Amino acid sequence: TGMGFERLVRVLQGKTSNYDTDVFSGTIKAIEGITSQTYTAGDDKQSVAFRVLADHIRAISFTIADGQLPSNTGAGYVIRRILRRAVRYYYSYLDYKQPLLFQLVPVLAAQFERVFPELHQQLDFVSKVVKEEEDAFLRTLEKGLKRINDILATEKASGSGSINGKEAFELFDTYGFPIDLTRLIAQENNLQVDEPGFEAEMAQQKARSRAATAIDTEDWVTVNDVANTSFVGYHTTETTTKVAKYRKVKAKGKEAYQIVLEATPFYAESGGQVGDSGTLTIDGETITIYDTKKENNLFIHFADAIPAVLSGSVIAQVNTTRRHEITVHHSATHLMHAALRKVLGTHVAQKGSLVNEEHLRFDFSHFAKLTSEEIAQVEAIVNTKIRENVPVVIKEMSKDDAIAMGAMALFGEKYADTVRVVVIDPNYSIELCGGTHVGNTGELGFFAIKHETAVAAGVRRVEAVCGAAAEQYIIEHMQLLQDIKVALKHPKDVLKAIEQQQAEVSDLRKKLESLEAKQLAAIQANLVPQATTHNTYNFLGTQVEVSSADALRNLAVGIKTALGDVAVVVLTAAIDGKASVVIAAGDAAVAKGVDAGKLIKTVVAPLIKGGGGGQKHLANAGGVDTAQLSQVIDAVKQKL
Structure with missing residues (x-):
């Protein structure tokens, strides 16, 4: 009949809208609580925003829990587009300027725990992924909305009736606005979007990318x-x-x-x-x-x-030597994948990998940085399996039989009807894989994780080594430890010796900062009386000897404060063979038109062959031409 679940519930519960049923009511109440806004079930933009959020968070959460992460391509981009559309609705129509959607995931997880337990099981992971996506878009949304409002005003004034393709592509490429979001905003303002023009701009970008790697x-x-x-x-x-x-x-x-x-x-x-x-x-x-x-x-x-x-x-x-090292790293990838799932949870799924003779790189779904304890646990599990010298059994069978025996398959990957299954202990690791593998795990020798980093929202990356590469890794670290011992004159407790040196360095740094503060105070006391009146400003310009750009900045601020609101201070210094300049201006001086940032960019930077910037009250520049420092003060003074 075409009657979906939501419509059936609406009929059974005697409601006039799907969103009035208990399918959505819990989510809508949660949105009311978070935003302090009230849902009225009307057609106003605020009510529409409630319904958009309640609908979109379901699609977003269920899809991520099912293994599809937001990305810039394919199915992942569909999720990203839906999420960004929802963010724009609560940002613009519920006046909520911080991540909101991730706060709704627990509501959904509790509501659907019995019918979709995967969401409840991966609650932390899904919430983390959604929040990171919201954070990323919110960082550019305000500037993007300002830009599209400028475009809308220009197009309305010109009477063109549409946002052209180049502008739509700019919103996509610079501010992360999916084309359907740009279309929605344009429609709200009775304008259209030149989508063929947008596609042409997109095609040109792809062509430029292809040309860069053309064969x-x-x-x-x-x-x-x-x-x-x-x-x-x-x-x-x-x-x-x-x-x-x-x-x-x-x-x-x-x-x-x-x-x-x-x-x-x-x-x-x-x-x-x-x-x-x-x-x-x-x-x-x-x-x-x-x-x-x-x-x-x-x-x-x-x-x-x-x-x-x-x-x-x-x-x-x-090349058998290279093949063997590649092979041991591939088998190690399977062992590590299973270990990660044991330590972190079954939400861990492969999102990408690289296996070569030097190392393995493995991208996987997880919401937090691995702790040193978790890394140690993973290493211990893998090395235990290596010592057990487990036979690596490879079988060919139907895909259905492989899945039935518990084989892991990559989400979104296409497999033939007959697949190759790699089994490393039926109770430990069973994966569909077409790669080369060792005969038994003992061939791996030793396994060590080198790095762990983030590569995308909800995706972590581990780089690890085994076999000869692991031996070399251990040798290098043992040599480094030996070099540290020699540098520290062979202490019994290396860590304690390092901590002691760090404490001593910290103490010396504090003493140095104290001495520098006293030195700057003395310089300031000597310079303040040298200030002169220039066009109603209390002006001081001079070259000083200081140890760092920070010291120069602090000195300029101190002198400006001492000279009062009409102060203009220009300090120059040669620091480590490079030119450094700071301009500081008081409130009254700025009110009269002094702009330290503009003076730095237009007057100072060209003179010292460098660059710089800052605010009207305080700005600085650095350059390579110290010979021109003597001209800086007069050049700035002439502009006042």
């Missing part, structure tokens, strides 16, 4: 015609094969070749794992393959040159 590719030259390349690299790193075809490519003025073999042991970049490198030997001539990628079911081998003879047999040999 000139020649046609394929067929040697032996084959439809697809067969990959034999799971079981061997060397095979005898033939060249199927090749082509010449040119990028940034450099020529290279792409070669397709009938069969190859070279793994092509995919699933985060980098492509193999190695050699091809044909008729006694050996060339280096520096990368392997996949394109339309073809394994493409990248080389700087091709052999003179291509028709004979080819010995394709993978």
Whole structure:
């Protein structure tokens, strides 16, 4: 019948609007409590804002809980657009200027706990992601609204009747306004948006981006015609094969070749794992393959040159040392993924990865920085699995069977009907994966996390090492520790010795600051009497000797205060071989037209070959030409 759940509830509860039912009433009451505004169920903009928030927060929260994070592309951008539309409504029509939507997530989680428990289970994570998105948009929203209001006023005055494509793209590119938000605001002001013009601007930007990385590719030259390349690299790193075809490519003025073999042991970049490198030997001539990628079911081998003879047999040999280090890092990624889920929670899901011979990089959904204790826990779990020397079992089966046995799949990833499943202890890690892996976890040797950072709202990144790379990491850190011990003259307790030195440095810094303050006070006492009257201003301009730009600024402020509201102070100094200038002006001087910031930019900065800025009362500049400092004071004085 087309009657959705909300309409059915409206009929059953005898309401005139979906938003009057208990499906939305709890959320609307929460919005009233947060904003101190009252919902009237009318058609005014305030009531519309209530309904927009109540509706949009459901879509946003459920989608994030289901694994889709806001982003600038694809489905993630749909979520971002919905969220930013909601932010604009509460900012403009509920007069609420701080994050609001994240405060509604707990209301939804409690309401739908029994029918959608995933939201309740990931409450903290979803709330954090929503808040970070709100914070990010609110930082540009005020400036964006000011800009669009200026555009609206201009277009109305000109009678054009629409926001042109270039302006719409500026709002998108500079202020983060999705095109549908710009369209909505334009409609509220009886204007249209030149959307074809917007799309043209977007296309031009994409074209510029493509041009920056453009590759000139020649046609394929067929040697032996084959439809697809067969990959034999799971079981061997060397095979005898033939060249199927090749082509010449040119990028940034450099020529290279792409070669397709009938069969190859070279793994092509995919699933985060980098492509193999190695050699091809044909008729006694050996060339280096520096990368392997996949394109339309073809394994493409990248080389700087091709052999003179291509028709004979080819010995394709993978760089086994590099392949092994890549492989141990890929298996370590699976171990770490499972460990992260055990330590942080089941909301952890892979959002991206890079696996090469030097390290692994893993992006995952999580709402907070990992503590040192959490990192230690993850490392301990992974290293325990390594010591257990667990067999790595690889199976091929139907996708449905794999999911039924608990295999993890990437959200949004497309899989064939038959999938490859990597099992490292059925009770620990089961993942769909097409990469190369070790025979047992003992081959990883040792695992260590090097870095943990944020890469986007609700997404963290871990960089880690294992195998030979982990050994090198430990060696470097042990050497660093030894160097620190030597520098500290071999203390028994290194940490205590460092803390003691830090305390001593802090104490010396305080003493130095005290001495500097006394020195500045003495300089100020000496300079204040030297002030003269210039065009009704208490003017003082001189070059001084100070240790830092901060000291120069503090001295200028102190002298200005001593000279009163009509003071204008210009201090110059050569600090570490560079020119430094500060201008300070009192309230009355500013009221008469003195603008320290303008003087710095238009008079001082060009003289000392530098830059600077500030406010009307206080501004500073830095430059490379100390020889011109003597002219600065007179140049400023002439402008007063």
